[in-house]
Amino acid sequence: MNHFFKSFMVFSLIALSLTITTPPSNASEKVYKWRLVTHSMVGTERYQTVVDFCDTVKKASCGRLIIEPFGAVVLFPVYESFDAVKNGIVQAGFVWSGYWSSKDPTFAVLGNRPGCPITDFSNEMYLEEQLMPIKQKLYQKYGVTYLGTLDFMPPEILCSVTPINKLSDFKGKNIRAGGIGALFYKALGANAVSLAAPEIYTALQMKTIDAAEFSDWKENKDMGLHEVTEYVIEPCLHLGSNEDKGFIVNTRAWNELPQDVKDIVLAVRDHSRYRSAITNPPQSIIAKQDWIDKKVKIIVLPEEDVNEARQIGARVIIEQAGKTEEGKEFIKIYSKVLNELGYKEQAEALGHK
Structure with a gap:
């Protein structure tokens, strides 16, 4: 069973639990607070995906993981996001992999594929699953943990x-x-x-x-x-179609999370993919x-x-x-x-x- 289906099963249980009143977090349980940056601009639909992700993680974890989102250039230029995550200035980022091509030319092709004929969600996510080991290996090489793509992006204009x-x-x-x-x-x-x-x-x-x-x-x-x-x-x-938001996290911050909170993060990631699949393509057509x-x-x-x-x-x-x-x-x-x-x-x- 691959990591996508494992995360989906976890998310299904989380979604069920959220239909019931969320109990208060046990006072003895540690609360983790993260800051997260993205290249999406505040006020756009893509930024709302980030906000929803952070809100859902907080609810699903009963407040044990609180993530504060920041839009494009609010804290610093987008191109500084990689090092900011690596060095723990922020704990996470939803940022397109192509921005890091100056660090390694491989990042360029992981973020962008000139002439790519793929335009739909299912085929794009199938490709992303196949590329996941390469992306994880490359990000790890430069000191950052990669957790997959958060968002589906229809073809650009x-x-x-x-x-x-x-x-x-x-x-x-x-x-x-x-x-x-x-x-x-x-x-x-x-x-x-x-x-x-x-x-x-x-x-x-x-x-x-x-x-x-x-x-x-x-x-x-x-x-x-x-x-x-x-x-x-x-x-x-x-x-x-391409990765819109590569999910990168500070390795130490990620390793500090309890396993059940990690599972929640990955499951909410998959929920965000679902949200983007049913939101971004039709809204793009309407727009x-x-x-x-x-x-x-x-x-x-x-x-x-x-x-x-x-x-x-x-x-x-x-x-x-x-x-x-x-x-x-x-x-x-x-x-x-x-x-x-x-x-x-x-x-x-x-x-x-």
């Missing part, structure tokens, strides 16, 4: 203030991108620009960038990007209509350009991931899963035989 009608139109464009997505856009001839989430709105408004990727229709709408976007380019080829109502024009790239871009994405992945043993193992597993799911051409581009 590319917001633009200028029309991009074909692949060649990417040349010379200034595009906000993160992680390996930046390398992908460079391979398309664009200039990659690094910007934190709160800076994207102004950059599009002032047209200091031509386009920006960050999240899906709903999240980007919550950030107001539909107000400063003239075009949305589909599909957003720098990644498909898309709001973009259309704002007169934002949707440009669909030609199929032949999409296929070419996916091939380019595969080459970027191979070049980046091939630098480490963990990265090579990632390619092996990723291409195998793509082949299993019927994406034969993409699997072959990654070397699957």
Whole structure:
């Protein structure tokens, strides 16, 4: 029985217990207090997932574990989250793995897969389960404990203030991108620009960038990007569905928790996945209509350009991931899963035989 199903069984028992009035915590039981950071901005639906996670852990543990959440850049820049968790400045984080590519190139491919054709929850979580051992091993190598992905992210959109009608139109464009997505856009001839989430709105408004990727229709709408976007380019080829929030914790803080509290944390993690599966995709579809109502024009790239871009994405992945043993193992597993799911051409581009 894998860890997902074990956690699901624990969560089922927790959910049942929560239908009854929660008894007060025994005064003799130790109360653990954590701080948790995320790259999601306060006020967005994705941030609410974090708040719900923290509230549910508190209830399910009868107040034995209290986690205080902090949104993007509230405590410090997002890029400092890894070291903050490692050093115990905060005890946990829900942060996208691609931000840590400067520490190890393998993090880039664990957080982002240029040209990925996977767009749905079940296949994405299946892939995440297969990649779990690699992610745990890599994070442990750098002194942090990895507990899986918290959230499901529908395919992102590319917001633009200028029309991009074909692949060649990417040349010379200034595009906000993160992680390996930046390398992908460079391979398309664009200039990659690094910007934190709160800076994207102004950059599009002032047209200091031509386009920006960050999240899906709903999240980007919550950030107001539909107000400063003239075009949305589909599909957003720098990644498909992906890990939105890698769950990282301070190793010492995690080891200090009693086993039953650890089980509660993992079970609530799986509940958050369920919440994201039934919330994020439909809300993204609904939000898309709001973009259309704002007169934002949707440009669909030609199929032949999409296929070419996916091939380019595969080459970027191979070049980046091939630098480490963990990265090579990632390619092996990723291409195998793509082949299993019927994406034969993409699997072959990654070397699957």
